[in-house]
Amino acid sequence: MDKILSVKNLSVSFDTYAGVVQAVRNVSFDLDKGETLAIVGESGSGKSVMSKSLMGLIPQPPGKIDGEYIQYKNENILSFSKGKLRKLRGSEISIVFQDPMTSLNPTMTVKNQIIEGILTHNRISKKKAVARAIELLGLVGIHEPEKRINQYPHQFSGGMQQRVVIAMALACDPEILIADEPTTALDVTVQAQVIDLFKKIQKERGTSIVFITHDLGVVANIADRVAVMYAGKIVEIGKVEEIFYNPSHPYTKGLLKAMPNLRDSNSRLMSIPGSPPNLMHPPAGDAFALRNKAPLKIDFLYHPPMFKVTDTHEAATWLLHEKVGQEVENEIEDILLTEEEEKESVDQKVLGNKLLEVTDLKQHFNAGQNNEVRAVDGVSFEIYEGETFGLVGESGCGKSTTGRNLVNLYEATGGEIYFKGERLAKKNKVELHKQIQMIFQDPYSSLNPRWTVADIIAEGMDIHGLYKSEKERRKKVEDLLETVGLNPEHATRYPHEFSGGQRQRIGIARALAVEPEFIVADEPISALDVSIQAQVINLLNKLQKEQGLTYLFIAHDLSMVKHISDRVGVMYQGRMVEIAPSDELYENPLHPYTQSLLGAIPVPDPNSEKTRKKFKDVTWEKTGVEGEMREVFPDHFVSCTEEELEMYRKKGAFELVDS
Amino acid sequence: MTRYILSRLGYMIFTFLLIASLTFFLMQTLPGSPFNDERLSEAQEKILNQRYGLDEPVAMQYFKYLGNVLVGELGVSFQFDGRSVTTIIGERIGVSAILGAQAMGLGLVLGGLLGIIAAVRHNTFMDYTAMIIAVLGLSIPNFVFAGLLQYWVGVRLQWLPVAFWQGFEYSILPTISLAAFVMATIARYMRSEMLDVLGQDYITTAHAKGVDRWKVIRKHGIRNAMIPIITIVGPLTVSLMTGTLVVEQIFSVPGLGEQFVNSILTNDYPVIMGVTLFFSLLFIAVIFVVDILYGIVDPRIRLSGGGRN
Structure with a gap:
């Protein structure tokens, strides 16, 4: 294969007030013509900065780019003048950013934004440029491009906006397309469509794609080769199968095990302890050594070079050094596995009494000018003591609103919520909030930055008078911090001194402080990195076992929901469409919407991702939901009509015969 | 959009009337009169007051004034004989x-x-x-x-x-x-x-x-x-x-x-009130225009009525 881009020892640093941050450290890799190279890593691993530096998009100062070369078509991009770089951008190398909402200029029509690039690099008439723009919009799958081209970005949905951004990036037929987390801000079903679009573009035009993401499922779906970045370095690079089936670096191994798999049973996720190092003072040896469960001594002293595993597979870990024998490797494998087994005592949960009952809940908002938004429109479900009830759906389906109703943050427009047999609306609010607590999505904005951790955690106890003396208060806070895996010394610090995962632990400690029975967790992990997500999920599971808590777990990440939940409810446009035990739901989804959701989830397994057919083509774009909830199989409810019910039952029976 | 503009216009008129009333009553509380000059005899002062309607009850003056304001008639200056505001x-x-x-x-x-x-x-x-x-x-x-x-x-x-x-x-x-x-x-x-x-x-x-x-x-x-x-x-x-x-x-x-300042110094009520009203009208109009302009420059606001929610 021809190399189109070759990077050697690229480093990027930023000069900040606090010191120099080495965001990218000595990165080398090649990009072949027509391939998709996925760059995987957690936030702060330098993947985004690295890709921007390929086309000189790092503002200098404060940024600084060093390196031997970035070879493109026999020229070194690093030595380009500003004018030459500008000619390269857009015409030879293009980029698509994460959030289409913000990467489109809100006050400019789509037309003007697309032809801007065309006119910059080509000497053609405006008329021809517009014709080309219309053609591009058609290519990325926008219907009636002639009409829509004159619209403004806010008139497009999120997925359509990202298509426009992609059309913009393709305007001058670039050789290389850099996609910086292009699907992270999108819903799963839309994500699936955008990924298919990337594949189509590559197939038709032979564009080389650098695809940056933190989602291993997406990687398995789209990549030919994968580079794993950690703390500003590439720690492993190889073909997608090699990375997924034969990972060599401990970090890659950890990442893969931290991902819940749709087919796994409810086992404990393997989490990576700690959090990534501070790149202002990068560690001397292997940056991952501090979080490695079985590090070698040399890991702390010297940075490992890239060792060859096969011709196409390299990894930077001392484990691959010839002096490290097979015995050592086996031993390390043992350490990792035994530790896992120890904790893997999954008790079969016995469901208790009905704790919460929601009947026909409605929450309508007045959007002004006689517009009514029916955020929740007739939802009914039950939650039993000691279980985790998952609530999934795409953005805007009303899952968060439902959660907030359970904590009585809104006054419901209609329907009833019963908590322990009592009407929620009638209960004393103070009393209620002692029994029901909430964990929020964003650990950054949900903690008061001016309060110490102790005060944040103890606020609920203050209100409910849960301690007798100042000493007891402190003791309780310290106990809680230990429960969630933080140090008691952290009590006097402020939120900004903590990482995202640690903050979420503080949020959990705060919720636990008043010893509630029921916790509503509203997307508690979606703002966190994969390895940190696993820590939080394991913590939630542990707390449930120890304290008999009941959770409502709201999320859009279906694989995480399946992992943690006993039963799952799927919401669509303010209605519940299906409720079933989580294994049953994932193996035998009945409602077409559930099927399309499941079909859209990328599985972190390249082979099954390439052969997977089931539900993959199910699309469901009904605007309304008819029918009512009916029990198709024991505990498995689907919103359907009488006839559909019969059909589901027959189909289910056939499938049972088949297997 | 039309409904929005109409409702805004309604508010504008209401605000304007409020300001007009306020200026009138504030003016009533001002000490002195335009004609309390020692050189004028009591009879002369009475004639002048009569001529400019200042001997009528306050309520009467107020409604006459409001009626006049609505048709754009702001009265006659006390300072410059016979010239309308x-x-x-x-x-x-x-x-x-x-x-x-x-x-x-x-x-x-x-x-x-x-x-x-x-x-x-x-x-x-x-x-x-x-x-x-x-x-x-x-x-x-x-x-x-x-x-x-x-x-x-x-x-x-x-x-x-x-x-x-x-x-x-x-x-x-x-x-x-x-x-x-x-x-x-x-x-x-x-x-x-x-x-x-x-x-x-x-x-x-x-x-x-x-x-x-x-x-x-x-x-x-x-x-x-x-x-x-x-x-x-x-x-x-x-x-x-x-x-x-x-x-x-x-x-x-x-x-x-400059005229406004001079009018205050000479207690020329009609001019003070007239200019104040004129300034208020300008102010209200400017705010109205700015709101409309805002919608024109920002397409997101322009279409928020019928656009995607």
Whole structure:
């Protein structure tokens, strides 16, 4: 294969007030013509900065780019003048950013934004440029491009906006397309469509794609080769199968095990302890050594070079050094596995009494000018003591609103919520909030930055008078911090001194402080990195076992929901469409919407991702939901009509015969 | 959109009537009368009061006045015998409008430029210089600035006339003294808005398209930064109006502001009320126009009624 881009020892640093941050450290890799190279890593691993530096998009100062070369078509991009770089951008190398909402200029029509690039690099008439723009919009799958081209970005949905951004990036037929987390801000079903679009573009035009993401499922779906970045370095690079089936670096191994798999049973996720190092003072040896469960001594002293595993597979870990024998490797494998087994005592949960009952809940908002938004429109479900009830759906389906109703943050427009047999609306609010607590999505904005951790955690106890003396208060806070895996010394610090995962632990400690029975967790992990997500999920599971808590777990990440939940409810446009035990739901989804959701989830397994057919083509774009909830199989409810019910039952029976 | 404009118009009329009533009653509480001159005999004063309707009960005066206001009749000046207030405003408004428009134009252009330069050259010498100019413009009162200009440019250097209104060169110094505040305010807002906009993803995207740096700033930066700026143009127009009261007096410019001050000194009720109402009407109109303009510049607001939710 021809190399189109070759990077050697690229480093990027930023000069900040606090010191120099080495965001990218000595990165080398090649990009072949027509391939998709996925760059995987957690936030702060330098993947985004690295890709921007390929086309000189790092503002200098404060940024600084060093390196031997970035070879493109026999020229070194690093030595380009500003004018030459500008000619390269857009015409030879293009980029698509994460959030289409913000990467489109809100006050400019789509037309003007697309032809801007065309006119910059080509000497053609405006008329021809517009014709080309219309053609591009058609290519990325926008219907009636002639009409829509004159619209403004806010008139497009999120997925359509990202298509426009992609059309913009393709305007001058670039050789290389850099996609910086292009699907992270999108819903799963839309994500699936955008990924298919990337594949189509590559197939038709032979564009080389650098695809940056933190989602291993997406990687398995789209990549030919994968580079794993950690703390500003590439720690492993190889073909997608090699990375997924034969990972060599401990970090890659950890990442893969931290991902819940749709087919796994409810086992404990393997989490990576700690959090990534501070790149202002990068560690001397292997940056991952501090979080490695079985590090070698040399890991702390010297940075490992890239060792060859096969011709196409390299990894930077001392484990691959010839002096490290097979015995050592086996031993390390043992350490990792035994530790896992120890904790893997999954008790079969016995469901208790009905704790919460929601009947026909409605929450309508007045959007002004006689517009009514029916955020929740007739939802009914039950939650039993000691279980985790998952609530999934795409953005805007009303899952968060439902959660907030359970904590009585809104006054419901209609329907009833019963908590322990009592009407929620009638209960004393103070009393209620002692029994029901909430964990929020964003650990950054949900903690008061001016309060110490102790005060944040103890606020609920203050209100409910849960301690007798100042000493007891402190003791309780310290106990809680230990429960969630933080140090008691952290009590006097402020939120900004903590990482995202640690903050979420503080949020959990705060919720636990008043010893509630029921916790509503509203997307508690979606703002966190994969390895940190696993820590939080394991913590939630542990707390449930120890304290008999009941959770409502709201999320859009279906694989995480399946992992943690006993039963799952799927919401669509303010209605519940299906409720079933989580294994049953994932193996035998009945409602077409559930099927399309499941079909859209990328599985972190390249082979099954390439052969997977089931539900993959199910699309469901009904605007309304008819029918009512009916029990198709024991505990498995689907919103359907009488006839559909019969059909589901027959189909289910056939499938049972088949297997 | 039509419904929105109509409802806004309704509010405007209500606000205007409220202001009209308030001015009337405030005026009633003022001590003295236009005709309590020792030289006038009691009989003469009575005749004058009768002639101008000042002997009627207050309520009567009020309703007559409101009725007149609604048809645009603002009464007759006490000071200038027999001349209606509308005529006086008509004669004087031209000069004030020219002065105000020049000051607004100058302030917007200079302030915008300063703000843009400061943002683009963020944290450099140019940024600091622009911001020092802006802080000076905000903190020096316009009458001090006007006096300094008169002394240095007018008296010492003798470049420009110190007072009166006899041609364009006479308008330069009053325009500059009025524009300083506008320029400073716009510069500060423009800088922070520009900094915000330049950090947006769509700016990076435009750079990634290979568009020239200044073109990116011009096409993507300035327009988006201007949207919030439009909202402060309303209050700035008002500050210009009040600014003219003092500045016209200092430069002896025969505008509405100068007349207003003189009318207060002579208790010329109809003119004071008339000019106040006129200023309020202008103010209400400016706010209305700004709101409509906001919708035109920002397509997201324009379509929010029938667009995607």
